Every structure is written in structure tokens, then in C-alpha cells.
Amino acid sequence: MSNKPSLPRGMRDFGPEKMAKRNFIFNTIKSVFSKYGFMQIETPAMENLSVLTGKYGDEGDQLLYKVLNSGDFLSKSSIDDFNSGSNKLTQKISNKGLKYDLTVPFARFVVMNRNDVTLPFKRFQIQPVWRADNPQKGRYREFYQCDADVVGTESLLCETEIVLMINEVFDRLGITEFTIKMNSRKVLKGIVEAIGAGENETDFLVAIDKLDKIGLDKVKEELSSRGLDANMISMAEDFLSIKGTNNEVIEALSNLLSSSEIGMEGISELNKIQEFLEPFDLRNAHIEIDPTLARGLSYYTGAIFEVKINNVKMGSVSGGGRYDDLTGVFGMPDISGVGFSFGVDRIYDVMDELGLFPEEVTTTTNVLIAHFDEESRQYGLSTLGKIRNEGISCEIYPDIAKIKKQFNYADKKGIPNVIVIGSDEINSGFLKLKDLTTGEETKGEIESLIQKMLD
RNA sequence: GUGAUUGUAGUUCAGUUGGUUAGAACGCCUGAUUGUGGUUCAGGAGGUCGUGGGUUCGAGUCCCAUCUUUCACCCCA
Missing domain, CATH: 3.30.930.10 (Bira Bifunctional Protein; Domain 2)
Structure with a gap:
């Protein structure tokens, strides 16, 4: 009904x-x-x-x-x-x-x-x-x-x-x-x-x-x-x-x-x-x-x-x-x-x-944190906190899902950056930041990635 | 309040003088690709045709009502 x-x-x-x-x-x-x-x-x-x-x-x-x-x-x-x-x-x-x-x-x-x-x-x-x-x-x-x-x-x-x-x-x-x-x-x-x-x-x-x-x-x-x-x-x-x-x-x-x-x-x-x-x-x-x-x-x-x-x-x-x-x-x-x-x-x-609205008015989240499993999602939470503390708008994908789906979400929502966290990243402490507009990937510790986004 | 106009898939629209099972594009979902989005390819899901009556053997198609859309008048931001 x-x-x-x-x-x-x-x-x-x-x-x-x-x-x-x-x-x-x-x-x-x-x-x-x-x-x-x-x-x-x-x-x-x-x-x-x-x-x-x-x-x-x-x-x-x-x-x-x-x-x-x-x-x-x-x-x-x-x-x-x-x-x-x-x-x-x-x-x-x-x-x-x-x-x-x-x-x-x-x-x-x-x-x-x-x-x-x-x-x-x-x-x-x-x-x-x-x-x-x-x-x-x-x-x-x-x-x-x-x-x-x-x-x-x-x-x-x-x-x-x-x-x-x-x-x-x-x-x-x-x-x-x-x-x-x-x-x-x-x-x-x-x-x-x-x-x-x-x-x-x-x-x-x-x-x-x-x-x-x-x-x-x-x-x-x-x-x-x-x-x-x-x-x-x-x-x-x-x-x-x-x-x-x-x-x-x-x-x-x-x-x-x-x-x-x-x-x-x-x-x-x-x-x-x-x-x-x-x-x-x-x-x-x-x-x-x-x-x-x-x-x-x-x-x-x-x-x-x-x-x-x-x-x-x-x-x-x-x-x-x-x-x-x-x-x-x-x-x-x-x-x-x-x-x-x-x-x-x-x-x-x-x-x-x-057509007088500037492009910037619709900008949404700046960074999406993508992950592969329970463990990397948990690790991502601390990353999330660190990024937000710098005043950068950031979200983490809430479900455990295929990485492809998470990227798709970022793309649809117009989120320009994705940080991927998996077991490699957790072990080394080096995260990968991908800029979706250029396709360019940067590898580094979270502090240096934050610095890069602030620049 | 007056006079027109519109309604079909999530969206934009086709749909012949009324005739069998209502289509396209885009979008969406799944896979090709088990750690990477936008491109490509393959497959899939989605519609009680705005709603309610009526005419007819038969209605998306015709008629009436109602709601909705857009527009003009009135007025106004």
C-alpha cells in the first residue's frame, strides 16, 4: 500500500x-x-x-x-x-x-x-x-x-x-x-x-x-x-x-x-x-x-x-x-x-x-578514506581524526565494501582525494593519497599527506 | 480568482487512424578487473502510462472529473 x-x-x-x-x-x-x-x-x-x-x-x-x-x-x-x-x-x-x-x-x-x-x-x-x-x-x-x-x-x-x-x-x-x-x-x-x-x-x-x-x-x-x-x-x-x-x-x-x-x-x-x-x-x-x-x-x-x-x-x-x-x-x-x-x-x-554560480560553491568532502577490511577501517579512524583536526573535511566509507565501490562513491560525490588503507599501509605507516582529478598518487606518512593537502 | 497547457522507467523523451507482450538514450545494479574511480565491453533490474470514473470486443491513445506542470491575466519577490 x-x-x-x-x-x-x-x-x-x-x-x-x-x-x-x-x-x-x-x-x-x-x-x-x-x-x-x-x-x-x-x-x-x-x-x-x-x-x-x-x-x-x-x-x-x-x-x-x-x-x-x-x-x-x-x-x-x-x-x-x-x-x-x-x-x-x-x-x-x-x-x-x-x-x-x-x-x-x-x-x-x-x-x-x-x-x-x-x-x-x-x-x-x-x-x-x-x-x-x-x-x-x-x-x-x-x-x-x-x-x-x-x-x-x-x-x-x-x-x-x-x-x-x-x-x-x-x-x-x-x-x-x-x-x-x-x-x-x-x-x-x-x-x-x-x-x-x-x-x-x-x-x-x-x-x-x-x-x-x-x-x-x-x-x-x-x-x-x-x-x-x-x-x-x-x-x-x-x-x-x-x-x-x-x-x-x-x-x-x-x-x-x-x-x-x-x-x-x-x-x-x-x-x-x-x-x-x-x-x-x-x-x-x-x-x-x-x-x-x-x-x-x-x-x-x-x-x-x-x-x-x-x-x-x-x-x-x-x-x-x-x-x-x-x-x-x-x-x-x-x-x-x-x-x-x-x-x-x-x-x-x-x-x-x-551560469553565474562559481564552481567552488558545490564542493563537498575533501578526502575519503577507503579501506579493505575491519582492521584497516579501524586503523583509518585515527587517520580520519588526524585529518579532521587540521580542519580538512574528511569522511571514511562506513561499510566494508569493494575498493571499487568506494572509489565510485568518491567520484560520484565529487570528493577530490582518496586515501587507501590496507595491510601494507598499516604495517609500513606509509599511506597512499590519490588525487582523483589528476590520477596522481602520493605515498607518505599521514603528516606529510596532510601537509600536502593543506598546500 | 480567470483562461490555456502538461503528465509514459530514476531523468529527458518516443509511442502511427484505438489493436497482441509499452520503447530509446542517459542514469542505476552486476561482472570483465579478488588493492584503485572517470573510459570500454557484456549482462541485468526498473513502468497499474498522474489519479478516479466512463465509452469500447479492446484505451498510453477517445470522453468527464480531480491533482500536478508550465504559461498568460490579476497581482507580486
Whole structure:
């Protein structure tokens, strides 16, 4: 009675090779975060639904994984609850869910630990999050986010540091062709004001965010189908057709937004961030101010970022922005924060596609000890200890097996060295070390073989 | 949530208008080689054709449902 096992939709295993590559990314991100003074925290997989709902918009709420209450969860609900629809019923039978991102749980953490955290608080977090989305390329139902946030300061230096960290991480991963897109919610607000589309703000943002993907004409079509009139659309076109260097873009925006206070504020912030970046040598950073960048998450209020890898069909691999009052809903108002997140799973897919993983990341054991019988295996144990004491990763074949099988194991696992121990070796104390990549054999006492491997 | 698409050996895939016992390559195991892996040669094991129903004398092949894969929309990392 053995059924073939399977995995829920959108969930994945990571074998040894994949984990080695993923750890390469995780370690890189971790070391950069630490270098910039961020401290790691973790929060649980599940949060109360009261913490999660209402923070990601209606769409986001639908993508939340909800967990059924324990025990006889139906006993506390009535047929009336059932009849009033799944929304009402859900509230009765489920009060917790899997986290949807790392930022909201972090806000909850800050509020709950407000007496212990010193502001400004810089933290990073690397954990899986879950979304009941439809899987496709670069989109999974369980995926890892690597978040770094600073809360408790409005300084634009934080935005600057984010750009620096993004730059450094991609640089160290060997990804050179990427673009950091930057905009400000304030600029977007200014644009909405300027064209008088205040009532359709969300419609407007959703439509212009697609400019890259579907082109100007389609965006205009969409704007009109979303209820904007011809006059608004022609004004919107002025904004959508802004092109050029960052300074040119800022200048064009200034001209169009001169009457909007909030718009001008956004522009001066973007300018300041640029100014802060000047002292740094950003060779690979392609920072692009893009007035059409909108981003979905509703809690952003200031600068927003998104990173795309050029020439690869893949959504954004990193994104973030400033939120002025995320902790406000948890009863701790006026704490400004800014943060961003790396999508490790997408970065992995891109690096895999572009062949950017260095060979070394998959290296395993360095030495295998092969033996012929009980006696030589026993002798091999002391050899094993000596080699490990030198910090060299080493394993001994656990079974008494044909020497051929043991070599085969080393070959399959990619172990580059094999030490063979048999009665000759035990008697003479001279062991044989074979380098499987070259086929070369060295004979010597264990100390000299260790020395050779260390060289 | 909407609309397509996919599923056959461990893996990648063949499989004719529905017809006898479902194939290949690679991988795996054993031996040639009793103290040496990768090459070569010989042999071998592996499939309830995603699952459950239906049509038919007969289904891997046709129909329905369901799960899964990939993709687009929506949204997003």
C-alpha cells in the first residue's frame, strides 16, 4: 500500500546542490547586511490574522494562507456564520495565518518590543514567506525573503544605504547587468494631483506601472477603460513620456509638478539621495529614476525601489521603500521606516540561467578514506581524526565494501582525494593519497599527506 | 480568482487512424578487473502510462472529473 508521495502546489525541495548554491546567496546577503550594521532577528511562521489582514490590500488578503483553529473548530460557529459567506465563516474558524512578508511581522515585533529596541533600529531577517498565489516562473507559494529595514529615522541616508547594499550584493554575486529603479510615492501623488485624477489614484498607479511591459498606447487604453477622461490622459502622457538621464528626468518632473507641494517634496528627496550617493564609487550601479514605478504594497509613502536584472525574463528580484506609519496600526504612531527585500528564489533562478554560480560553491568532502577490511577501517579512524583536526573535511566509507565501490562513491560525490588503507599501509605507516582529478598518487606518512593537502 | 497547457522507467523523451507482450538514450545494479574511480565491453533490474470514473470486443491513445506542470491575466519577490 505505498502511494507515490507528492508535494503541494508551489512548494519545493532543495537538494544538496541547490542548497549549496542558495547558501552562497544567503551568505553573501548576510555578510553585506552585517557589514552595514544590521542585526538579524526571526519571527514565527504564523501570525494572528489580526496582524496580517488589511496590510496588503484586498488582493493581498486573498493570498494569505489561513490556518484552521485547533480542535473542534466548527463547534464555535453556527449555521448563520456559514450562511453569511466564507468571509464571516473564516473569522470564526481561523484566527492565524502564515506570514505573507517579513515587514509587517517586523512592525509587530517593534511595537511589542518598543522598550527594548533602540531607535533607529536596523534589523535584517531571512525567512520563508507564503502566498497562495498561482505558481509560475519565478513565482512560488513558499519563498524566501531577505529583508533589511531601518525604523525610527526619517534620514534619507537610509535610502542611500539601501542602494549601496543592493549594489554590493549583486556585485559580489557576479550579477553586473541590473537596474535599480527608484521613484517616490510623493512624486506619484504629485502627478495624480497635477492631472486631477485624485479619485482614481489606485487605478492610475496600477495602469502606469505597466508602461515598461505593455507600452504607452496600451497604458492610455487602460487609463481610459479605468475611467480617466481624455484631458487627464493627455496630461498623464506628459509624465509617461519623460525620458533621459536622472537629472533630466528630475528637471522635467520639476517643471510639471511645480504647483504640487508634495510632488516637489518627493523630487527634492530623490535629489538628496543622489547627492548622498556621490561620494561612493558605484561602478555597476545603474540607478534609474523612473516616474512610472509604482509598486503594489499599499503601505509605502516615500521613496520606492525595485531591482530588475537586465536581459532576463523575470520579475523584480528586489524591492522596497519607505513607509511612514507601519507601526501606527499596532498603536505606535509616527515611526518612519524604510526597508527592502531580496527575492532569493528569483536571484537563484537568474544566476542559474546566466551560469553565474562559481564552481567552488558545490564542493563537498575533501578526502575519503577507503579501506579493505575491519582492521584497516579501524586503523583509518585515527587517520580520519588526524585529518579532521587540521580542519580538512574528511569522511571514511562506513561499510566494508569493494575498493571499487568506494572509489565510485568518491567520484560520484565529487570528493577530490582518496586515501587507501590496507595491510601494507598499516604495517609500513606509509599511506597512499590519490588525487582523483589528476590520477596522481602520493605515498607518505599521514603528516606529510596532510601537509600536502593543506598546500 | 480567470483562461490555456502538461503528465509514459530514476531523468529527458518516443509511442502511427484505438489493436497482441509499452520503447530509446542517459542514469542505476552486476561482472570483465579478488588493492584503485572517470573510459570500454557484456549482462541485468526498473513502468497499474498522474489519479478516479466512463465509452469500447479492446484505451498510453477517445470522453468527464480531480491533482500536478508550465504559461498568460490579476497581482507580486
